[in-house]
Amino acid sequence: LGAAPSATAAISWGFKATFRNAKLWVLGALLCGAITMAVSAALGAMGANSSSSAGGPGGFISEIVTTLVTTILVLIAMRLALYQIDDPTTGWSHVGKNVKWLQPFVIMVVVQIVVAICISGLVLAFVGAEFFNTLNADATQISDDDLLFMLGRLMGVIFVVALVGFFIQPLYTLMVWFAADGNSIGDSIRMGFAAGKKNYGQLLLLTLLTFLLSLLGILTLLLGFLVILPAIQLATAYVYRQCAATLQSA
Numbered sequence: 001l002g003a004a005p006s007a008t009a010a011i012s013w014g015f016k017a018t019f020r021n022a023k024l025w026v027l028g029a030l031l032c033g034a035i036t037m038a039v040s041a042a043l044g045a046m047g048a049n050s051s052s053s054a055g056g057p058g059g060f061i062s063e064i065v066t067t068l069v070t071t072i073l074v075l076i077a078m079r080l081a082l083y084q085i086d087d088p089t090t091g092w093s094h095v096g097k098n099v100k101w102l103q104p105f106v107i108m109v110v111v112q113i114v115v116a117i118c119i120s121g122l123v124l125a126f127v128g129a130e131f132f133n134t135l136n137a138d139a140t141q142i143s144d145d146d147l148l149f150m151l152g153r154l155m156g157v158i159f160v161v162a163l164v165g166f167f168i169q170p171l172y173t174l175m176v177w178f179a180a181d182g183n184s185i186g187d188s189i190r191m192g193f194a195a196g197k198k199n200y201g202q203l204l205l206l207t208l209l210t211f212l213l214s215l216l217g218i219l220t221l222l223l224g225f226l227v228i229l230p231a232i233q234l235a236t237a238y239v240y241r242q243c244a245a246t247l248q249s250a
Helices: 007-020 022-052 058-086 102-136 144-171 175-180 185-198 200-220 222-249
Strands: none
Touching: 007 022, 007 200, 007 222, 022 058, 022 222, 058 102, 058 175, 058 222, 102 144, 102 175, 102 185, 144 185, 144 200, 175 185, 175 222, 185 200, 185 222, 200 222
16 A cells, blocks of 8 residues: 555556456456346336235335345445455455444445435525425416526536535545444544545545546446446545555554
8 A cells, every 4th residue: 555545546556456356356246237137127026016916115125125235235345345455365255254234334324314414404505495485386477487597596506415515525435444344333433534534635536536437437338337346446445544544643
């Protein structure tokens, strides 16, 4: 690892590690994709059967199952990425080994709830009472200009919320990594915030680079899934270890 956190060095290392250990990361990404598609197909078939019969809360159950499967795969991949940093010979024998389940899962849930509350507050603050009063008005009294104004204001709110989310992400993105590395929930939140604040610039750059790489992954479809996603995971683990080292040296 380098002496100081570097987003560009982490991205470079992530791609190199992905290609050097392609039998784990590329094939692993392919396996994850196959598992995800199989689960989606099974849940879709179950949903079709239930809707054709008595119906029920199939959609809600499907979302829970999909979320759990995705979370399990993510946590296994995070642990593997940390192993890859410590041991270049990391292979399939490390899959599922010493994975921390509870702490990262709790932090994921807490972060999502807090972010959702913050986003809701921002939306209410920026939209304001005037917007809702306009929506509650008689539809015959709303002109095309009013509708365009509401749409423009709504798009502005979405842009501001996305921008705020981008700038605050470095402050919490490492929390789940500290938990995946074996720290307690409280320590992970505290150290994740401290590391994010101390290395804010590089983490913000990493957020931007991973976003651009994700867009490239969407454009390249299969190539993006098999190479870019594992590289992003490895790069984030690399930066996490660098940032964690800055706390120890402080």
